Structure formats: structure tokens, C-alpha cells
Amino acid sequence: MRTKYLILIIAFAVSLAFGYGAAREYYNNSGDDPVSSPGPAHGSNTEQNTVDPIREQMKTMNLSEKIGQMVMAGIDGYEKDDHVQQMIGNYHVGGFVLLKQNIRDAKQMLSLINALKETNRVNKIPLFLSIDEEGGQISRVPDELIKIPTSKKIGEMNNSSLSYQIGSIIGEELHSFGLNMDFAPVLDINSNPQNPVIGDRxxxxxxxxxxxxxxxxxxxxxxxxxxxxxxxxxxxxxxxxDSHLGLPTVNNDMERLNSFELLPFSAAIKNKVDAIMIAHILLSKIDPDNPASLSQIVITDLLREKMGFDGVVITDDMTMGAILNSYEIGEAAVKSINAGSDMILVCHDYAKEEAVIKALQQAAETGLISPDRIDQSVYRILKLKQKYALSDQLVQIWDAQKINDQIKGLFEQFPSLKGRQ
Structure with a gap:
């Protein structure tokens, strides 16, 4: 009888794993942020007897399902096609990224996102649905929405309230379409006037x-x-x-990085950032042999151990020239996971997406990637999906006017902002 009750408890806990409300932590230094609910007192019977629903979920997953969670794939065209069906049905990918070439207008975008969600209902775990929405030139939302100014223009105004409201409006835009992840904001410091890729981002x-x-x-x-x-x-x-074309080299030493480049990321970690994207750049004085995205020194030793980040690490797009000019994409994916990345981003080309998945699967089967290394990443991924209560629920109504009114209201609140678009 005792065994029967334990099984029931475990089953109930697993069923709740992705149904929790988005349990969020309030930061001590801002009244604008969400507050976490108090947990049981340390050492209480409740804490000692609690079953970890994520661990229980992982026990039900086979290797293919775990590997799939560690890949975020791009899509060809405006509609769900056979390749998307394969990525979801055969490979159980953890998420998709939408690019400009996937978005024609609001109606089509919403239809595509709903199709992804509907197709993924065959799987136990909801999708990350991501986009690059920074404002300015890196804007993927459809033209029905008023454009947000560049981060450079926001920086020139140097107003914390404005920045928060910009993030909130972008968040509402994405949420209204059923998206749940934004590859933003950019925390790079634009210190090199010759930089061809960061600039006003x-x-x-x-x-x-x-x-x-x-x-x-x-x-x-x-x-x-x-x-x-x-x-x-x-x-x-x-x-x-431009790392889309080749591998940039940064010659700064650790003292310089600690006093400058790493400061925004350190602040983000202190403020409970959930996920960090790793760049395809070579730090010649830190790890002269590997790009940061493939470097254990950068990802594990620096970011995780020294800086204390235990959230999800996502690579930049592995089809960029910085990687493909020197590595076979499957080889690079295996190196990145062993270096400490959790998710491999592959924005283009179904064959390359498939090559990454097969390389990770083979590396896991042969022991080149250890079971513990895989489970560390899968746990972080599932934990993040649970935290934000992700679901494959479809979006039925989209209100452009409501969002545009908020953007207009922001321009009225900050009149000089409109001229800075």
C-alpha cells in the first residue's frame, strides 16, 4: 500500500511539472519585479519528502528526447513543413527560433506559431518559441506594430523607467503571439568604432x-x-x-574583461538572469585554441564556476561563418556541449539541424558526452520551462491596436524618443 501511494504522489508531481504558475523571484532592488512565494522552512518534513518533478520527468525520457531538448532549430519559409514535422515528431526538439524570413504579417505569424504548438502536442514537453526582438534594426515583429527605437537611442536617454517599459512592451508583443523567449537585450559594450555587427544594438x-x-x-x-x-x-x-562571416578575435586579458566587458553580464547574473547566449569569438589571452562558444575555460570555468551562473547557456547560431569556416557543425555541437553549453542554436538548413542532433546522439551513445553532462543540461532546460509555465496552448486573438496604443503612450511620456527612432 505504501508503494502504491508513493507512485501516486510521483505521478501527481510529474503532472504538475509544467502547470505551475510562473514562479518568479522579485529582485530586492526594484519594486517593478515579481516576488517569489515563500517556500517551506529549511529542514521541514515538507522539504525532506518533496519529490522533484523535473527529476521524475527526466526518468520517463529516453536519450533521443533528452538530446532533442538540447537543440533549438530554425524554420524554412512561412508555414510548418515536413522538416518541422520531423524536428518535432522524430527529434523532439526543445524549441524553434523565428527569423525575419519566417514572418510575412501578423496573421501568418500567428498561424505558424499555433501550428508549431499544435504539432508539438504529441510530445510531453512544451517548446521554447524564440525570436530576436531588440528594437531598431533587429526587429522581427510584423509591420502592423510600431517599431521600437534602437538600444543606442534608449542608452542616450539613460532612463531606467524607459528601459523597463521598452522591455515590457516588447514582452507584451511577443506574448501576444504566443512566443515565450527573446534573444535580448544585448549586453555588449560598443567600445570598438570598427565593430560591424553590434553598433546601435x-x-x-x-x-x-x-x-x-x-x-x-x-x-x-x-x-x-x-x-x-x-x-x-x-x-x-x-x-x-562580423561573426556571421568569420571568427572575431578579442585580445583583452582577464583583468580587462573583469573591469569592463563582463560587468553587464555579472549584473545580469546578480539579478537572476535565466539564460545567456555565448558568442562565437576567440579570446586569445583566455583560450587561444577555442571560440568562446566551444570553450570549457569560458563557459564552465569562467561563466559557471567563477561568475556563478547556473541557468541555461545557449550558443549563438552554429551556422555562422565563425564556426563553419573551421568546424564541421556536428563536431562543433559536441565540443560546445562538453564545454558547458545547454542548447545548440541552429538557425538555418534542415540538413545541418539534423547533423547536429545525430552528432549529439552518437556522442552520447559512445560516451563522448557523458550521461551526467546531458542530464545537467536537460534539467536546466526543463527547470526553465517549468518556471515560466510554458504550454502549447494556442493563441486565438491578437490585438495590434492595444500594443500600438502603448507604444504611442510611451512616445507621449518621452517626447524626445519619437525623434530617435
Whole structure:
């Protein structure tokens, strides 16, 4: 009888794993942020007897399902196709990223997102549905929405309340479409005038301003139940090469990184950031042999152990020239996971997405990636999905006017902002 009750308790706990409300922590330094509910007192019987629903969920997953959770894939075109069906049905991917070429207008975007969710109902775990929505030139939302100014323009105004409201409005935009993750804000410090890829995507060249405004934007996203993936660790600001085309080299030493590039990321970690994107850049004085996205020194030794980050680490797109010019994509994916990454982002080309999944599967089956290494990442991924109560519930109504009215209201509150678009 006792065994029977234990089984019932475990089953109930697993069923709740992805139905919890988005349990969020309030930060001590801002009244705008959500507050966590108090847990049981340390050492209480409740705590000692609690079954970890995530661990129980993982016990029901086979290796293919675990590997799938560690991959975020791109999509070809405007509609769900056979490749998407394969990614969901055969490979159980953890999420999808929508790019500009996937979005024609609001109606089509909503239809695509709902199709992804509906298809994924065959799986036990809801999808991360992500997008790059920074404002300015990196804006993927459809043209029915008024555009948000660049981070550079926000930085020039240097107003914490404005930054929070920008994050909140972007979060509401994404949430209204059924998305749950934003690859933003950019926490790079734009310190190199020759930088071809960061520029006005950064809040500026001052570490303090980037830290302050970036954290407020992150909190605004959180307030709308959107996961913020800050980027591009350990800092893409002092580069002169576009990592989409080649591998940038940063010659700064650890003393310089600690006093400058790492400051915004350290602030984000102190403010409970959930996920961090790793850049494809070479830190020649830290790890001269591996890009940061493939470097155990950068991801595990620096980010996790020294800086104390235990959230989800996502690579930048592995189809970028910085990686493919020197590595076979499957090889790079295995190196990145062993270095400490949790999710491999593959934005383009179904064949490359499949190659990554098969390489990870083979590496796991042969012991090149250990079971413990896989379980560490899968646990972090499932924990984040539970925290934000992700679901595959469809979105039926989308109200552009409501969101545009909020953006207009922001322009009225900050009149100089409109001229800075």
C-alpha cells in the first residue's frame, strides 16, 4: 500500500511539472519585479519528502528526447513543413527560433506559431518559441506594430523607467503571439568604432549604462512572462569582425574583461538572469585554441564556476561563418556541449539541424558526452520551462491596436524618443 501511494504522489508531481504558475523571484532592488512565494522552512518534513518533478520527468525520457531538448532549430519559409514535422515528431526538439524570413504579417505569424504548438502536442514537453526582438534594426515583429527605437537611442536617454517599459512592451508583443523567449537585450559594450555587427544594438560604450539599462529591459521582459536571453557573452563589443562571416578575435586579458566587458553580464547574473547566449569569438589571452562558444575555460570555468551562473547557456547560431569556416557543425555541437553549453542554436538548413542532433546522439551513445553532462543540461532546460509555465496552448486573438496604443503612450511620456527612432 505504501508503494502504491508513493507512485501516486510521483505521478501527481510529474503532472504538475509544467502547470505551475510562473514562479518568479522579485529582485530586492526594484519594486517593478515579481516576488517569489515563500517556500517551506529549511529542514521541514515538507522539504525532506518533496519529490522533484523535473527529476521524475527526466526518468520517463529516453536519450533521443533528452538530446532533442538540447537543440533549438530554425524554420524554412512561412508555414510548418515536413522538416518541422520531423524536428518535432522524430527529434523532439526543445524549441524553434523565428527569423525575419519566417514572418510575412501578423496573421501568418500567428498561424505558424499555433501550428508549431499544435504539432508539438504529441510530445510531453512544451517548446521554447524564440525570436530576436531588440528594437531598431533587429526587429522581427510584423509591420502592423510600431517599431521600437534602437538600444543606442534608449542608452542616450539613460532612463531606467524607459528601459523597463521598452522591455515590457516588447514582452507584451511577443506574448501576444504566443512566443515565450527573446534573444535580448544585448549586453555588449560598443567600445570598438570598427565593430560591424553590434553598433546601435548596444546601449552604448559605458559599462554602467549598459548594465543598468540592460537589466531593466530584461526585467520588463520577465514581467510579461518572456524569457530573456542576454547576449553575447563574454562581450562582442570590442571586435572588428562580423561573426556571421568569420571568427572575431578579442585580445583583452582577464583583468580587462573583469573591469569592463563582463560587468553587464555579472549584473545580469546578480539579478537572476535565466539564460545567456555565448558568442562565437576567440579570446586569445583566455583560450587561444577555442571560440568562446566551444570553450570549457569560458563557459564552465569562467561563466559557471567563477561568475556563478547556473541557468541555461545557449550558443549563438552554429551556422555562422565563425564556426563553419573551421568546424564541421556536428563536431562543433559536441565540443560546445562538453564545454558547458545547454542548447545548440541552429538557425538555418534542415540538413545541418539534423547533423547536429545525430552528432549529439552518437556522442552520447559512445560516451563522448557523458550521461551526467546531458542530464545537467536537460534539467536546466526543463527547470526553465517549468518556471515560466510554458504550454502549447494556442493563441486565438491578437490585438495590434492595444500594443500600438502603448507604444504611442510611451512616445507621449518621452517626447524626445519619437525623434530617435
Amino acid at each position: 548596444a546601449f552604448g560604450s559605458d559599462a554602467g549604462i549598459v548594465s543598468k539599462l540592460g537589466i531593466q529591459t530584461m526585467k520588463g521582459l520577465h514581467g510579461q512572462n518572456i524569457i530573456s536571453v542576454v547576449k553575447h557573452f563574454p562581450g562582442h563589443g570590442d571586435t572588428a569582425t
